[in-house]
Amino acid sequence: MTFPTGGDDHAEITAVAHPCGLRISGEIDRQTRPRLARALAWAVAACKGDIRLDLGGLNFIDTAGLQLIAGVAAELPAPRRLILDPVPPMARKLLGMLGWRLSGDMRLYTPLNGQSDAGPHPTTSGGPEH
Numbered sequence: 560m561t562f563p564t565g566g567d568d569h570a571e572i573t574a575v576a577h578p579c580g581l582r583i584s585g586e587i588d589r590q591t592r593p594r595l596a597r598a599l600a601w602a603v604a605a606c607k608g609d610i611r612l613d614l615g616g617l618n619f620i621d622t623a624g625l626q627l628i629a630g631v632a633a634e635l636p637a638p639r640r641l642i643l644d645p646v647p648p649m650a651r652k653l654l655g656m657l658g659w660r661l662s663g664d665m666r667l668y669t670p671l672n673g674q675s676d677a678g679p680h681p682t683t684s685g686g687p688e689h
Contacts, residue, residue: 562598572598579606584616587624599631615645632667640666
């Protein structure tokens with residue numbers, strides 16, 4: 560399943576069955592962000608466990624696009640997690656600037672309740688260390 564372009568042609572978002580998630584390529588910006596939001600909502604509903612986002616073909620993502628992804632990661636109930644793999648260097652740099660981090664297994668950790676340190680959620684048992 561490919562999510563409709565909505566008239567733009569600078570991003571492609573495709574559903575992936577195994578592992579369950581999305582392959583995102585091109586550019587995520589103000590114009591393509593609504594499509595990303597719909598695709599992420601689909602993934603949350605369709606994937607019963609972790610959600611994997613393949614960002615390997617991503618050329619650009621704005622901070623609002625990353626905030627959208629991080630918001631989904633923060634809202635997933637434990638033990639479900641959002642896994643970003645692969646992550647382009649520019650997206651990894653923005654994640655760090657926003658205070659978010661990827662663990663060794665590429666799970667996205669966001670600060671909880673204004674904490675300055677992004678780490679495993681308290682309900683996670685034995686999560687990855689910094």
